[in-house]
Amino acid sequence: MKAAVLIKTGDAFGAFEIREVPKPIPQNDEVLIKVAAFGLNFADVMARRDMYKEAPPIPAILGYDVAGIVEAAGTAVTNVKAGDRVTAMTRFGGYAEYAVTKASAVAVIEDGMDNATATALTTQYCTAYFAAAEMVNLHKGDKVLIQSGAGGVGTALVQFAKYRGCEIFSTAGSVAKLDYLSSLGVQHPINYKEQDFETEIKRLTNGKGVDVIFDAVGGASVKKGFRSLAAGGRLICYGAAEISNKNIFGKITTALGFGFYHPLMLMMPSKAIIGINMLRIADEKPEVLQRCLEAVIRLTKEKVFVPTIGKVFNINDIAAAHDYLEKRKSMGKVVVQW
Numbered sequence: 001m002k003a004a005v006l007i008k009t010g011d012a013f014g015a016f017e018i019r020e021v022p023k024p025i026p027q028n029d030e031v032l033i034k035v036a037a038f039g040l041n042f043a044d045v046m047a048r049r050d051m052y053k054e055a056p057p058i059p060a061i062l063g064y065d066v067a068g069i070v071e072a073a074g075t076a077v078t079n080v081k082a083g084d085r086v087t088a089m090t091r092f093g094g095y096a097e098y099a100v101t102k103a104s105a106v107a108v109i110e111d112g113m114d115n116a117t118a119t120a121l122t123t124q125y126c127t128a129y130f131a132a133a134e135m136v137n138l139h140k141g142d143k144v145l146i147q148s149g150a151g152g153v154g155t156a157l158v159q160f161a162k163y164r165g166c167e168i169f170s171t172a173g174s175v176a177k178l179d180y181l182s183s184l185g186v187q188h189p190i191n192y193k194e195q196d197f198e199t200e201i202k203r204l205t206n207g208k209g210v211d212v213i214f215d216a217v218g219g220a221s222v223k224k225g226f227r228s229l230a231a232g233g234r235l236i237c238y239g240a241a242e243i244s245n246k247n248i249f250g251k252i253t254t255a256l257g258f259g260f261y262h263p264l265m266l267m268m269p270s271k272a273i274i275g276i277n278m279l280r281i282a283d284e285k286p287e288v289l290q291r292c293l294e295a296v297i298r299l300t301k302e303k304v305f306v307p308t309i310g311k312v313f314n315i316n317d318i319a320a321a322h323d324y325l326e327k328r329k330s331m332g333k334v335v336v337q338w
């Protein structure tokens, strides 16, 4: 089979090569999928930049989400069968014509759902659901700040917060993205390039702060976010995009920028900081991933979740797809199809 193999870390162009590689064989609890389309995630950019320690060593096949048809299922698999159209979260290996993954990370998709849309449902929507429904339980009227709201996970978080009746504040870095946020129902879009989000949150909440913040930017954004929380507030940290394009000194500055937090600093003002790593959840709590995936599929059927497809690239343009995501041009999901 063919796969888009990461052969070199660094810039997107020149990093990938389409190669002939062995077709994977599913174990008893695994599913083999003939991949029609796979999704990109920002973690793929981090892996290409050699900043993602869990990524396999090069030459590597990256890829967390695929959509396609089940080719074969292991003997212990009960939730899907050969011939089913599915979406699946892969633990790498998604940038290929065939991918294997645990059955707990696979779900049948609705008739009529296109493959591109299906790729958004696994990593990005499951991360958003896990964060917003399980790690914090958003309530009607909660004031919620969603950083990078126009991205893949960001779009899912906005849709879920809207569903729960929250007042949504969300940041993005361009006019087009702010318009997009407004179209999703964000009441307070904030252009972080023109306005300091901490000052804006203070102004818009009469100094009280927000109840929940979702942050995958990292660094000083976290420290400022912590200061922007109201009593009872929760700050969900699930990424560090800020570190992706930095040299070693920039990385250290960004890492220090997160700040240091003693439990007393959480207890006295009654604030919480929560970390999320979906790969760890998929590895160690597959039943939780399965529960999230089932909820995402149900909420998609109910039209609560409506993925936005930012752009679909052909496999031969995988480098351009990576570059597009890295240069912050995308809104919603970036997809590559065979």
Ligand SMILES: NC(=O)c1ccc[n+]([C@@H]2O[C@H](COP(=O)([O-])OP(=O)(O)OC[C@H]3O[C@@H](n4cnc5c(N)ncnc54)[C@H](OP(=O)(O)O)[C@@H]3O)[C@@H](O)[C@H]2O)c1
Binding pocket: 040, 041, 042, 043, 123, 124, 127, 148, 149, 150, 151, 152, 153, 154, 171, 172, 173, 174, 177, 216, 217, 237, 238, 239, 240, 241, 242, 243, 244, 245, 276, 277, 278, 279, 325, 326, 327, 328, 329, 330, 332
């Ligand atoms: N912890 C987990 O398990 C988990 C799972 C999935 C995703 N994530 C994290 O969630 C974040 C979003 O992932 P995604 O796949 O949905 O990507 P995405 O949001 O679609 O794309 C990344 C966006 O991040 C914003 N951004 C902020 N700082 C950036 C920087 N220094 N360089 C590049 N972009 C920057 C940009 O939006 P603006 O133009 O608006 O700034 C950009 O469009 C990523 O940080 C990712 O690593 C974590």
